[in-house]
Amino acid sequence: MILEIIGxxxxxxxLFGYIIVGSIDYGAGFFNAYSIVTGKQHIxxxxxxxxxxxxxxxxxxxxxxxxxxxxxxxPQSAYYFGTILLIPGSLxxxxxxxRGSYYAFESYGKQGHKGYAIMxxxxxxxxxxxxxxxxxxxxxxxxxxxxxNPVLDYSALxxxxxxxxxxxxxxxAVLYISAVFLTWYAxxxxxxxxTNLMRKYALGWSIPLIIAASGIIVELYFHNEAHFANLLxxxxxxxxxxxxxxxxxxxxxxxxxxxxxxxxxxxxFAFAFFxxxxxxxxxxLYPHISIHExxxxxxxxxxxxxxxxxGMALLVPSLYLLLKLFLFDKNYIKGKK
Amino acid sequence: MTLFEDPAYASRMLTLLTLSxxxxxxTIGVGVPLMIMIAQWIGIKNNDNHYLLxxxxxxxGFVVTVAVGVVTGTIIGLQLSLLWPSFMELAGNxxxxxxxxxxxxxxxxxxxxxxxxxxxxRFDNPKKHLLLLIPVAAGGGMSAYFITVVNSFMNSxxxxxxxxxDLVNANPVLAMFTVSMPxxxxxVLSTAYMTIAFMFAAIAAFRLLQKKNxxxxxKSLHMAxxxxxxxxxxxxxxxxxxxxxxxxxxxxxxxxxxxHFETSTEAPLVMWGVLDENxxxxxxxxxxxxxxxxxxxxxxxxxxxxxxxxxxxxxPLVIHYFFDTMVTIGMFMIALSLLxxxxxxxxxAFVEKTWYRWLIVAGxxxxxxxxxxxxxxxxxxxxxxxxxxxxxxxEAATTSDYVGWMFVLFAILYLILGVGTVVVxxxxxxxxxxxxxxxxxxxxDES
Ligand code: HDD
Ligand code: HEM
Ligand code: HEM
Numbered sequence: 001m002i003l004e005i006i007g008x009x010x011x012x013x014x015l016f017g018y019i020i021v022g023s024i025d026y027g028a029g030f031f032n033a034y035s036i037v038t039g040k041q042h043i044x045x046x047x048x049x050x051x052x053x054x055x056x057x058x059x060x061x062x063x064x065x066x067x068x069x070x071x072x073x074x075p076q077s078a079y080y081f082g083t084i085l086l087i088p089g090s091l092x093x094x095x096x097x098x099r100g101s102y103y104a105f106e107s108y109g110k111q112g113h114k115g116y117a118i119m120x121x122x123x124x125x126x127x128x129x130x131x132x133x134x135x136x137x138x139x140x141x142x143x144x145x146x147x148x149n150p151v152l153d154y155s156a157l158x159x160x161x162x163x164x165x166x167x168x169x170x171x172x173a174v175l176y177i178s179a180v181f182l183t184w185y186a187x188x189x190x191x192x193x194x195t196n197l198m199r200k201y202a203l204g205w206s207i208p209l210i211i212a213a214s215g216i217i218v219e220l221y222f223h224n225e226a227h228f229a230n231l232l233x234x235x236x237x238x239x240x241x242x243x244x245x246x247x248x249x250x251x252x253x254x255x256x257x258x259x260x261x262x263x264x265x266x267x268x269f270a271f272a273f274f275x276x277x278x279x280x281x282x283x284x285l286y287p288h289i290s291i292h293e294x295x296x297x298x299x300x301x302x303x304x305x306x307x308x309x310x311g312m313a314l315l316v317p318s319l320y321l322l323l324k325l326f327l328f329d330k331n332y333i334k335g336k337k
Numbered sequence: 338m339t340l341f342e343d344p345a346y347a348s349r350m351l352t353l354l355t356l357s358x359x360x361x362x363x364t365i366g367v368g369v370p371l372m373i374m375i376a377q378w379i380g381i382k383n384n385d386n387h388y389l390l391x392x393x394x395x396x397x398g399f400v401v402t403v404a405v406g407v408v409t410g411t412i413i414g415l416q417l418s419l420l421w422p423s424f425m426e427l428a429g430n431x432x433x434x435x436x437x438x439x440x441x442x443x444x445x446x447x448x449x450x451x452x453x454x455x456x457x458x459r460f461d462n463p464k465k466h467l468l469l470l471i472p473v474a475a476g477g478g479m480s481a482y483f484i485t486v487v488n489s490f491m492n493s494x495x496x497x498x499x500x501x502x503d504l505v506n507a508n509p510v511l512a513m514f515t516v517s518m519p520x521x522x523x524x525v526l527s528t529a530y531m532t533i534a535f536m537f538a539a540i541a542a543f544r545l546l547q548k549k550n551x552x553x554x555x556k557s558l559h560m561a562x563x564x565x566x567x568x569x570x571x572x573x574x575x576x577x578x579x580x581x582x583x584x585x586x587x588x589x590x591x592x593x594x595x596x597h598f599e600t601s602t603e604a605p606l607v608m609w610g611v612l613d614e615n616x617x618x619x620x621x622x623x624x625x626x627x628x629x630x631x632x633x634x635x636x637x638x639x640x641x642x643x644x645x646x647x648x649x650x651x652x653p654l655v656i657h658y659f660f661d662t663m664v665t666i667g668m669f670m671i672a673l674s675l676l677x678x679x680x681x682x683x684x685x686a687f688v689e690k691t692w693y694r695w696l697i698v699a700g701x702x703x704x705x706x707x708x709x710x711x712x713x714x715x716x717x718x719x720x721x722x723x724x725x726x727x728x729x730x731x732e733a734a735t736t737s738d739y740v741g742w743m744f745v746l747f748a749i750l751y752l753i754l755g756v757g758t759v760v761v762x763x764x765x766x767x768x769x770x771x772x773x774x775x776x777x778x779x780x781x782d783e784s
Contacts, residue, residue, distance in 0.1 A: 057407055057447035065440045067415055072437050075429025082422030086737040089419050090746065097408045097750055104404030105761050149736040296430050303434050303509040311441035318448045318472075325452055325459075 003301040004291045007073035010308060011066060012277045018062035019273065020177060020266060025059050026124035027178020029099070031201065033121025036114060040197070047186055047194055056103055058322070060096075072304050076294035077284050084143055084152035085134065092130040095123045125171050132170035136163045139224045140286025150288070162219045169212040173269070176205040180248065180265050184258035199252060206249045210242075213272065224286060230279035237275035244268035341741035345734035348420040351744045355413045356716075357709055358751045362406030364708055367481045367526070368533025369399045370474035375564065377467050386778050387553045388560075393457070394766070394774065395537070400454060401761055405754050407447075412747070420740065424723050424733035427504065431497050432490045434509040439483035446476025478526060485525045489518040492715070493586055494724050516586055520579040527575055528711065531568035532704040535670060537561040539701025542694040550771045558697070559681065565700075566674035573667055577631060584632035587725065588641035590718040593652040594660040595628055600642040604628035609661050612654065652718045659714035666707040670700055 032044050071078040102120040137143065142157045143150050157163055179202035186194035217238075220228045231238070244267045251261040282290040295301070339346045373392045380388030418425045428436075449472040460466045490496075496512030498505050541558035545551065583591040591597070596607050596618050606628040610621025626636035633640070643651055673696055680688030687693055719725060723733045 057403070057451060058444070060407055060411060061440060061444045061447055064411055064414055064443065067418065068433075068436050068440050071418060071425055071429040072433030073429075075426045075433070078418045078425040078429050079422045082418035082420075082425060083735055083737055086419050086735060086743065087739060089415060090743045093412045093415055094746060094750055096411060097754065100404055100408035100411070101754055101757060104401045105757050147736075151737075296433070297504075297507045299507050300430060300433060300509050304437055307434060307438055307441070311438070311444075315441065315444055315448075318445060322448050322452055325456065 004295045023174040023177035029124035030121040074294045128170040241271035347740035348734045359409040365402045367477040367529040421733045435483040435486040442479035493517040524575045527571040534565035535704045536701040542697035580631040592643040604640040656718045659710040662710040
């Protein structure tokens with residue numbers, strides 16, 4: 001009982017980590033492409049190279065961690081999700097490949113190929129959109145059994161308003177998170193042009209974000225009542241999240257403490273994301289897999305948790321070193337080194 | 338076409354494609370950090386700019402291959418669940434631990450690689466910068482180790498009991514230490530180091546043929562050939578042990594690889610050849626007693642033949658060619674590097690001749706081919722099993738349609754990635770020739 005809670009919490013935490021660091025990365029790519037199209041390039045390209053190039057691999061590992069971890073802790077989910085996700089999963093992989101190779105081919109080879117930068121930017125929006133489909137599917141209603149094997153009902157999925165509201169939310173969230181972070185980062189580098197531009201984007205995306213998020217809750221009422229009821233009983237988490245959102249926007253509006261604004265935003269998403277996750281309990285896939293039935297054997301669970309603790313003991317100091325050298329090193333971010 | 342009709346067959350082909358592509362980058366990812374480390378170490382110790390530059394240039398190229406390695410690795414990691422859902426469900430219960438640990442190894446490697454690459458000139462003491470490479474090289478080695486542990490488990494499953502169709506008494510630690518693990522891991526690591534050494538030797542030899550910066554490339558060639566020789570010999574020794582493992586625990590794979598149909602003592606090793614309708618090998622090279630020696634260490638030992646296994650459990654006979662390709666290349670590379678080493682010590686003229694340099698150039702791609710052939714032999718030779726003796730690939734494969742189309746999509750993707758890697762690397766090094774880099778380093782302007 002307690003083991004599966006630990007397992008799912010660890011995974012959910014890493015998924016949250018991926019959403020934050022991944023959003024920064026994906027959104028930055030989009031803003032970069034956008035600025036190239038509108039002729040404002042070089043405002044952002046430099047920041048993207050200095051910040052994203054050293055850490056993109058780390059971002060990717062968060063994702064790998066999640067899907068390897070879920071197979072370990074909840075092997076049954078590998079069977080269900082593996083079978084139904086062949087096509088969306090493969091498409092997401094191809095998009096990820098396009099992005100990943102950008103760092104190889106663009107940053108270290110020829111500079112500034114326009115078409116490639118645009119593909120890179122677009123893939124950054126399509127990846128979260130295609131990955132968010134998994135969240136939709138997990139709400140249930142799109143998977144049926146045929147000859148004992150799970151099959152995905154593509155047309156139901158495609159025509160469901162829930163699908164599209166989750167897709168919209170994922171894209172808006174990516175742009176908002178990334179804009180807030182880049183406002184802060186650009187400000188640290190002392191690049192005023194970039195700061196102002198990103199601040200404008202951050203404010204611009206804040207309202208659509210809250211609309212999209214509320215929209216999901218309404219959609220859930222129609223789609224999955226059990227989940228909706230659970231969400232309501234956790235109303236306070238969403239209230240906290242909402243307050244944090246207001247505080248973030250105020251700080252950015254007043255051009256003050258961009259750093260704190262970013263941490264408030266992280267808090268906002270944490271409360272909403274964990275509220276959503278807790279309300280989803282105990283199902284991984286309504287109503288086929290719950291975290292209790294789908295759980296691995298205790299021996300494996302304990303081994304994985306031990307490995308996780310040891311692994312973190314190794315990683316946390318190294319991550320700290322990475323952040324210290326690149327994100328918070330005054331000389332590095334100002335471009336002196 | 339079966340590719341579009343049979344999901345199990347299409348899944349096999351897609352796995353074959355992805356892994357054969359990933360293994361190229363994975364091998365580079367395992368081997369290159371070690372080579373950079375050695376070069377940088379010699380450079381610092383002897384205060385020799387040439388070696389320091391080697392380390393720098395290799396590291397620069399490495400960035401490109403790592404990125405593609407990460408991309409293809411992410412693909413295979415997720416694809417395993419997409420293509421083999423039933424297998425991954427079972428694997429999750431028993432062999433998830435090394436997969437999970439592998440992620441930490443990647444993480445660790447990725448972090449320090451990032452730091453290493455972007456901090457060439459940020460440390461006052463160059464040795465500190467070199468230290469950053471240790472976690473990178475260790476991380477690469479650990480990745481290879483953990484993934485090979487999983488593969489060993491597939492060849493010799495252990496660490497659990499099956500009672501009434503259910504998996505019970507799972508012991509994740511025992512599952513990691515199976516009988517095939519020691520030889521497999523050792524062979525995979527030594528072949529990766531050997532292949533990368535010969536890859537750098539091939540590049541240096543090629544540059545020498547073009548009469549580019551002689552001194553720099555001669556040093557590089559000499560160093561790479563010596564390292565290559567050491568690991569090539571290790572590879573052959575460990576390969577011999579792998580054969581003994583097979584004879585003991587997976588005799589059907591060895592028998593199929595050797596076209597050894599009837600159980601017999603004093604078995605000869607059959608190299609190459611073609612099978613006729615009576616299963617006789619024509620045009621083959623028969624090395625007397627060699628199979629008995631490979632299998633058990635004595636010319637008189639008995640080697641199990643393929644006839645003792647039911648027809649549906651016999652691996653495809655084509656693995657014979659994969660095995661021969663691997664062994665032939667292994668022997669060729671030992672001979673080539675040994676002759677080079679003797680030749681350089683004794684000042685024999687031929688090692689500096691054009692034709693010999695061309696042979697060294699060929700050695701790089703050949704070593705990669707040996708790696709591919711080795712994996713094809715090991716994985717195709719496990720047919721029809723995905724988990725030997727427990728689960729067949731038919732049972733494991735996805736039931737989803739359209740796998741064939743995914744194969745086409747990924748084939749295009751790998752083509753682009755492969756061509757892209759070559760183009761970017763060529764462009765990068767053409768833009769920054771050794772002479773220019775050397776001048777820059779001597780001018781003290783290091784950026
Ligand atoms: C540069 C590459 C290379 C070279 C020169 C060799 N091998 Fe190898 N071999 C591999 C690369 C490889 C590999 C890619 O690393 C494999 C595939 C699966 C594995 O565990 O290692 C492998 C597998 C493998 C196996 C099968 C193990 C199994 O299926 O469990 C055997 C019996 C040998 N090798 C034996 C040899 C011998 C006797 C060699 C003589 C020189 C040799 N190999 C050279
Ligand atoms: C079924 C087989 C395999 C799977 C599932 C797999 C999985 C992966 C994944 C997910 C990554 C990307 C990690 C990241 O995000 O940083 C990766 C990269 C890597 N893999 Fe594989 N891998 C497999 C085979 C191998 C083999 C056989 C080796 C070594 C012999 C290997 C060595 C590496 C290395 C060193 C990297 C790091 C990237 C680089 O340095 O090029 N992998 N692999
Ligand atoms: C996590 C570990 C691994 C898993 C789950 C895995 C899974 C599979 C599966 C399901 C197949 C198709 C069935 C078959 O042909 O036997 C396969 C084939 C293959 N694998 Fe592995 N594999 C693993 C490790 C590796 C590694 C490390 C390599 C080396 C690069 C590799 C190379 C291959 C090749 C070349 C084939 C094609 C053989 C064929 O289609 O018959 N595999 N693997």
